Amino acid sequence: NFMLTQPHSVSESPGKTVTISCTGSSGSIASNYVQWYQQRPGSAPTTVIYEDNQRPSGVPDRFSGSIDSSSNSASLTISGLKTEDEADYYCQSYDSSNSWVFGGGTKLTVL
């Protein structure tokens, strides 16, 4: 079964840059789009990156997504960290049967 693995938690200071990784268990992560969702405590998820590196309108350009085929991983990078960025972040892709797969989520602490 295709799986996505994320670090359990990351932390960084305001104003700095943080990168969250999402590693595919098999195949090529570049074969299917990867999305990233932000979920603040007590709220529904929102989409911050879709189709690997596209930002929905309203998402600041401090958020960027990329794919690294050599490590079979996707990354979400947040620059100029703000306290409001503190949230859980989930990566998502899909397998050969078009069934969605989520990563386990990464808790971002901005301190």
Added chain:
Amino acid sequence: QMQLVQSGPEVKKPGTSVKVSCKASGFTFTSSAMQWVRQARGQRLEWIGWIVVGSGNTNYAQKFQERVTITRDMSTSTAYMELSSLRSEDTAVYYCAAGASIAVARYWGQGTLVTVSS
């Protein structure tokens, strides 16, 4: 403004069924795909299934294959997720999410808490 509005919280007995609705507005419902995702308290997001609104084609996670039905009503721009044979482990917040294809969710509903308790 693109919006998905879900039905209110539900409390169900074990063994019964629940049907959650998700009404879309602000985008072309018939050209979209609707996902259903759930999240138990303190747990990760878990995918349940999707429906391609225009064709009615569906795909369900193997875990829910025998118990879930996702449908849509194009006349009211509403998608539905029905889960049967409920057990306590189904207690979770259920979300709908929409996108232009089955690959992506751009918009999310506010979530519906389903509590299964005797």
